[in-house]
Amino acid sequence: MKGLILNDKNPSKIEVREVELPELKDDEVLVEVKAAALNHRDQWCREGRYPNIRNGVVLGSDGAGVVSKVGKNVDSKWLETEVVINSAMNWGEDQKAQSKDFEILGMPSHGTFAQYVIVKADRLHEKPEHFNWEQAGALPLGGLTAYRAVFFHGKVEKGQKVLVTGFGGGVAQYAAQFAIAAGGEVYVSSGHDQKIEVAKKQGAKGGFNYKEEAWTEQAKKETGGFDLVIDSAVGDTWGKLLKVMNPGAKLVFYGATLGNPKELDMRRVFWNQLTIQGSTMGSDADFKEMLAFVQEKQILPVIDKVYKLEEAVEAFDRMKAGDQIGKIVISMD
Structure with missing residues (x-):
């Protein structure tokens, strides 16, 4: 599959290339990514200003798509479901603060700037019906x-x-x-x-x-x-x-x-x-409440501009310049 990886040997520090994903674990799903959005952490990874960064990792935390494959311990109901991905992983049991194992999708694990991404099934939530793909891909981390x-x-x-x-x-x-x-x-x-x-x-x-x-x-x-x-x-x-x-x-x-x-x-x-x-990103409870609030109030993310995966450098440069109003999105279609 094609993915946008970090590569500090490249003048732009990022590049689109073929990436091989690992085998699907029993509690994981494979999501065909429809849209993903940039966050400042992606640009900071590009600049080498984020902890635990390494070359070859697919960037991207925000994402939405369709579940195309499930692990053997995952309910088959998720197959072909349109989903948004909660990119906050291992928050822990304490609502007041994240655990020491807290991690965000997209570094050091492969993220959403790719045709496919593997995540644990408990990171999945059904896409709000009033969202298009670009809006769904723009919601998770920022929301x-x-x-x-x-x-x-x-x-x-x-x-x-x-x-x-x-x-x-x-x-x-x-x-x-x-x-x-x-x-x-x-x-x-x-x-x-x-x-x-x-x-x-x-x-x-x-x-x-x-x-x-x-x-x-x-x-x-x-x-x-x-x-x-x-x-x-x-x-x-x-x-x-x-x-x-x-x-x-x-x-x-x-x-x-x-x-x-x-x-x-x-x-x-x-x-x-x-x-x-x-404050930081939130817990699993926060994410569920956020989704419910967004659907109740029919809130729509503000989309600044949509790029193709091959235009990722231009998208990153726009974020670096700070010219955007709302979310910068990468569409995989």
Whole structure:
């Protein structure tokens, strides 16, 4: 089969080539991949910035397709079923945090940027009926991460003022949609006015361009402050985020793309009774709840652009540039 592998000897660090999958184990299934989507971890693997990376591994965590073969201990009902794949593996029994064996599909195990992928049967869920293949392939990792941040940790409530930073990326667009569907008064921040306009069309109350020096003053004046902030950047942006948070508010962050903050006003944190909460992808329970919520609210992933497998380098470069609004998808058809 054809697959997109990591190869640090190649100038682009990735290449499409023939890949041989291992034998199917008794508790596994073979899925014919219809669509898969990029996540930042794929680009970080390409750049050598992710742990336990190795050449020859098929990248890709998000994916959806049709089950074409099942192991002998797997219920045959799954054959020919249209599925989405939960790429979070070995979460463990503790809902509060992942186990030491937690792993994400696509590195170090073969992922979804291929014509076929092998996963354990317990990673399968039926594809939401209102999704096409590109939407289904774009949901799993980003949707799960956003759901845990907004609901399990953020505990969003109707009428709360919510700020989702960095709108345009996959997780952020899900976080905004989820919080809007839950009845929150949602605002976004972005470095691109075009992305803010997209968020407004989805139901956001407004947005702020964080490249503008006085955006925090504008946000405070317009909203009165936020009860919940969902962030993935950290870095020195946190000093400004703390200033727009109401007393008793919570900041949930699921990444640190800008690194650690040089300074953090801890006096503001304790005096205003603020909570800072880390989050990651979620548990199996989170995934089931996320799927049910998506189907109940008829939420549709925002698709930025669809590429063919042979165009993967172009797709990765688009993610690296940060130009996307929503998910970048690779179609196998």
